[in-house]
Amino acid sequence: MRDTATISTSQLRLERIWVLAKTDFVQRYYGSGLGLIWALLNPLLRIIVYYLAFTYLIYRDASADFILYLFLGLMIWQYFSENTNKGLRLLKAKKYLVQNVEINKVDIYLSSALSTSFSFFLNVVVYFIFAAFFDVQYSIRLLTLLPVFVILYLIVVGVSMLLSCVFLYFKDLQHLWDIILLVGMWSLPIFWDYNIILEEYQILLYGNPLTGLLINTRYAMLYDSPIDWMLMGYDLLYALIIVALGLLALEKFSHKAVETQ
C-alpha cells in the first residue's frame, strides 16, 4: 500500500495536475527533431517575421515599440485561442480519466491550461530578450503582471469548461467557435491601438474581457506605467463569473461525456 502515510490529498491532487500538464507539454514536442527547442524557437521566429514584415514591407517606419506591442497582443491572444480550442474537446479527450478514477474534473482543465502556460512562459522569455535588445525599461511594476496572468488563466479555464460542456451537445460548436475567435481577435486591440476608436464606442471593447488584460500587460511589460486597477477588477469579476458558470455546467452536463460514445 502507501509508502508514506503523510501525504495529503491536496498535495496528491497538485502533483497529479502537474504531471498531467508536464506530459501534455512534452507530448506536443516529442518526436519532432528539435523536440522541446521548438517551444522556444516558435515565438523567436515569429517575432523576427513580424519585425521583417512590418519594418520592410508594411509600414516601413514601424517602430520597435510597435513590434513589441504586436507581439504582446498576439501572445495573449494565442494563449487564449490555443487553450480554448483544446478545451473544447477536453471532456471527450479525457473521458478515460473521468470514467476510471476519482478526479475532480476541474483538474483536467487546470492541467491543460497549465501545459499551455509553459509555452506562454517561453514566449515571455523571448519577449524580454527582444525588449532588452530594444532597450525597454522595467521597474518593480513588472510584478503587477502576475495577477494579470492569473486572471487570464482563470478565464481560459472557465471558457474551456463551458465550451467542452456545450460541445457534448453540439458538435458543430468547433466551427462556430472559429468564427467567434475571429471576431474576438479583431475586437481586441492587437494590431491597432484602442485609442483610435471613437470615444463613444470604446465601451464596446469591454465586452471582451481580454481587452483589459491586454492593455494592462502592455502597461507592465512595455510602457513601465502603472496598471489600470479598475480594469483589472473588472476582469477579475468577469473571470470569476465565467469560472462559476463553467463549474455549474460541468456539474450538470459533464456526465454526458461518459454516457455517449
Place this chain on the structure above:
Amino acid sequence: MKRSDIAISLKNVSKTYRVSDIRSETLRDRLAQVVMGGSSRKIEALKNINLDIYKGEFFGIIGHNGSGKSTLINIMSKAIPPDKGGTVIRNGNYIRLSLGMGFNPELTARQNIMVNASILGLSMREIKSRTPEIIAFAELENFVDTQIKFFSKGMKARLAFAVAVHAQADILFMDEFFGGVGDERFKEKADTVFKEQLLKNRTIVHVSHSLKNIQEYCERVLVLDHGMPIALEEPAKAIEVYRNEVIKKKLQTRPNPQNT
C-alpha cells in the same frame, strides 16, 4: 451489518437513456428536432437496482452484452447519475481498472509510468521509488526510455499490469481486468502479485464474462438481464441462473436458419 461497513449502497437505481432515431449532434439537427418535433425513444439500461456491497467484499456482476454491467459500474463510480429517485452512496475512493487504460504511444515507458501511476493515486516520491520495481516486474529493463509505440502488444499488457497493481483505492472496479497477461510464466507471476498485492483489504467489484474467475473469487454475484437484476446469489447459484435464464433464453430466441 452496520452502515459503516457498507462500501457501496444503491437504492431504487434505474437508468434511462433517451436516444433519438435521427442524428442530433449538430446545431442544425437540434433545431430541426425542436421545430419539427423529432422523435426519441427511451431505453431502460437499468431497472430498479437495490444493492449493498460491503467493505472488503469481492462482488461479481455477470450478464450478456448490453445487459447494463458497464452502466452499473458508471453509476457506482458516480461518473453518471441515476434517474430521479435513485440514490448512490459510496464510502471510499475508487479506481476502475481495465487493461485498455490509456498509454500514450508517443511517450516513453518511464513517462507513461509517471502519468499512469499518478492517475492511480501515487505521489511523485512513490512513483520515483517504485518505477524500477515496475520496470523489473514488466521485464522491460532495456526499454525504459523507448516510446511505447514501438512496444509489442505483450510488452504493453505487461507494463499496464505492472503499473495497475499499484493502484491506491479503497474500491476497485475491475472491468474484464483480471490477472494473467502475457505468457504462462508471466501469468503465474502476475497472478501471485494480483492476489497478494491488489486484492488484499479492498472492496472489489468485478465484471466479467469469465465464469471461472467469478466462481473462484466472488462472494456474491449479481446477474443482470436487460438491465433487470434477476439474481443476487453466491457464485454457483448465480452462474446457474445465468446459464438457465439468460444464455438459454438467448439461444431459444436466436432465429433458426432452417425456418428462414
